[in-house]
Amino acid sequence: MRRLLALVALSMFVTTACTDSAPTPTDPGGMSASIVTVPGCPTPTEIRQQITGLFPLGQGLILAQATFDAIVIKVALSKTAEAQKLAAKLIQFTNNQFSAGKLRPTATAAKVATLNSALACFVGLTPANATDVTVGIVDPNQTAPTTTVVAPSLQAGIQIKKTDVNEPTVVTVFFVAETLLTDLRKYPKNYQFSSSAAEFNTPVLVGLCPDAPPDPISKLRVAHNVPDPNPTGIEILPSADPGPLGLCPSASLMKSWSRDFALSGLERFAEWFAPAPLSATAAAVVGGTGIGGTTKKLSVFGAVDPTAVEFQSDGWFFKQISNLDPVPGEWTTIAPTVENGWTPGAAPFGSADVSECGLPTPATAWSVGTTILLRRDVFVPLGTSSMTIDVLIDNDVHAFVNGWDISGGNLINEGCANQHPLTFTAYPGVESPLRPGEVNKIFIRGTDRGVQSYLDAKITFQTPSP
DSSP: OHHHHHHHHHHHHHHHHHHHHOOOTTOTTOOOGGGOOOTTSOOHHHHHHHHHHHSOTTHHHHHHHHHHHHHHHHHHTTOHHHHHHHHHHHHHHHHHHHHTTOSOTTOOHHHHHHHHHHHHHHTTSSOTTOEEEEEEEEOTTOSSSEEEEEOTTSSEEEEEEGGGOSSOEEEEEEEEOOOOSSSSOEEEEEEEEEESSSSOSSOEEEEEOOSSOOSSGGGOEEEEEESSSSOOEEEEOOEEOOGGGOOSOSEEEOOOSSOOTTSOHHHHHHHHTSSSOOOOOOOEEESOOOEEEEESSOSEEEEEOOEEEOTTOOOEEEEEEOTTSOOOGGGGTSOOOTTTTOEEEOSOEEOSOOGGGTOOOOSEEOOTTSEEEEEEEEEEOBTOOEEEEEEEEESEEEEEETTEEOSSSOBOOOSOTTTSOEEEEEOBSTTSSBOTTEEEEEEEEEEOOSSOOEEEEEEEEEOOOO
16 A cells, blocks of 8 residues: 555656646747756756666666656756755665665765765756765654754764754755865865755754864864855854764764665655655764864854964064063053064063973063063954963963953962963953954063063863853
């Protein structure tokens, strides 16, 4: 009985699709679907050949070709949204069949990825020549609680709960050469994540596999360009466990993530058009690593090191004054220019005799028994929940962010600078110093009281914990 219903569903769908598109001599849009082309994308004939090269004779091939015929018709009728939803289902079905070992013996991940790219391009989900493409669809009425959409290379993915959308929503993931708009250290590869929904109801999980990540990889964060579609900076995402996405394989055990492949192809096809649409699949990965974050909006995503300024960095501006000289309040935020009396310099700042403390040789001289003032501007990305300034000082230190005292006054420190490291934290808020999404002004006053001098600082952005 179930097989009969599936055959009826297939027949009704194909009949409806053909009736919907039947061209007539007087139809202004009466172009034969067989000659529909999309500039820069493979032709329908080329895509059909790819499908035939992947699927063996049988129900799977029939379903794939019938679905693509319906896609061509929808494109010919300019029913783009419907064509994109069908393409998403066909891509998912192909991925499922490949993971289950039901395609031809000559089928490879690269060939599946090529078909995915061709379909996504043909329906306008990706630009021409996009690579490592995958497309999924999530429906609020589907049976599965989540939909997981993962790039064929397993280098990027997204997981969406069915309650995150209000209507069937197409999600696309593909590799891009575009970079993140930040001065933070970046770790490509970057991926474009896009959705037919402008925003999800709650934050969704996204994950990436950074190239040549540091050890530990946990220091990296997922970030994306904002605002879309005309970004001017980045937002750092709250960190999250990427495990459910199954990314970054060191060894792969390809299997279904969310489907039972016991159903035949025709039964699955009938299920596509029932109230519980097909859920996406991914690979379960052994020994994989990666980073994850949560977001409600999609754009270009990549990995960044949230350390804005490392120890022993250049980019500082400084002044040396007497320990008795006053420090005007406006100096904590004044533009650190040569015209304003500031000199560019690299950290660490100090005297030459610090080697006995095991400290790096100072890059910029700071005379013993004097005061040094440091200034620099730092752009703080959106999504930053706090910023820390780690300080190594011999002797005393007073730190400010945007004119706010974050050290609790001038702190007295004795002994070698590395014996008593200090950390100061700035938070965002109406009555707080930190301003995410803006350039923030850092000011550090170091005072030396004799023997040897030393000052260095590290600035790091934090994001909310999962």
